[in-house]
Amino acid sequence: MNILSKLNEVTINNTSRIAETDRKFCENQYEQYVAAREALQQALNIIKPAYEEEKKSLDNSLNRCYLNEYCDIAPIEKRLEEIKEYFISEVVYHFSRQYKVTLDTAVINKKYDIYLTQHDIIAEIFEQLGGFNFEEKAVHELIEKTKSTIYNFDKVSIKKTSLSIAGFISWDAWGWNGFSLSHGSNKEQSLFTALSHFENGSVKMLDSLFNIHEEMRKGSNDHDIFSKYEFGYEKIRSIKIFKNRKITIEFKNQTLAQEFANTYLKK
Numbered sequence: 001m002n003i004l005s006k007l008n009e010v011t012i013n014n015t016s017r018i019a020e021t022d023r024k025f026c027e028n029q030y031e032q033y034v035a036a037r038e039a040l041q042q043a044l045n046i047i048k049p050a051y052e053e054e055k056k057s058l059d060n061s062l063n064r065c066y067l068n069e070y071c072d073i074a075p076i077e078k079r080l081e082e083i084k085e086y087f088i089s090e091v092v093y094h095f096s097r098q099y100k101v102t103l104d105t106a107v108i109n110k111k112y113d114i115y116l117t118q119h120d121i122i123a124e125i126f127e128q129l130g131g132f133n134f135e136e137k138a139v140h141e142l143i144e145k146t147k148s149t150i151y152n153f154d155k156v157s158i159k160k161t162s163l164s165i166a167g168f169i170s171w172d173a174w175g176w177n178g179f180s181l182s183h184g185s186n187k188e189q190s191l192f193t194a195l196s197h198f199e200n201g202s203v204k205m206l207d208s209l210f211n212i213h214e215e216m217r218k219g220s221n222d223h224d225i226f227s228k229y230e231f232g233y234e235k236i237r238s239i240k241i242f243k244n245r246k247i248t249i250e251f252k253n254q255t256l257a258q259e260f261a262n263t264y265l266k267k
Contacts, residue, residue: 026118033087099134146194149187180219
């Protein structure tokens with residue numbers, strides 16, 4: 001098998017590893033990118049030679065060209081780079097948003113010139129997955145993100161069916177202004193997403209937990225966030241949040257509480 005055949009096989013294999021809707025999205029983005037790139041390239045192919053010819057016809061160094069390298073040529077060259085970056089960002093963001101995974105556009109942008117294709121970007125995305133598929137990568141990131149919210153596992157305690165984390169909640173306001181989640185804190189969202197995954201295997205936050213998070217964000221002046229939130233789930237029974245920043249999650253049994261702690265919280 002020659003090198004070209006091997007490259008084609010890799011392209012086919014990568015394309016076959018993504019969903020049909022993803023493939024169509026990438027192809028559509030590539031077609032739009034190529035059309036824009038060729039339009040800019042055609043303009044550059046006209047202006048650049050004209051500028052070079054005009055420079056040759058000058059009588060002396062004091063004359064100025066009507067065309068200008070910095071005003072006419074450089075902006076088009078810059079736009080070619082910008083639309084390449086935009087093409088990469090659109091494809092990468094699609095997969096990042098669709099599968100809840102973290103991907104780096106800068107690495108891809110630095111590696112390729114303006115003639116890259118959607119196959120190049122897809123290949124780089126799979127390289128960044130590190131051997132995982134999209135679902136596995138999302139779960140791996142979810143677990144690692146939740147573990148990173150626990151700086152000291154001694155703050156995690158399990159008593160019968162309840163798991164408590166002391167000093168976990170980040171409040172933004174106190175006193176007469178009520179209690180609301182700190183705008184700079186994402187750890188509560190990470191914990192609720194982990195609980196959702198533990199309950200049903202999805203990396204998308206359960207609606208009921210999303211609503212609790214929204215109420216916490218809006219604050220105690222608008223919602224009774226310190227009452228116990230109870231659920232009819234198979235694994236999670238209730239959640240209670242305290243003013244002293246503690247959160248307590250009650251599971252259906254102690255085994256589930258220990259399993260959640262070991263999987264999502266313990267480093």
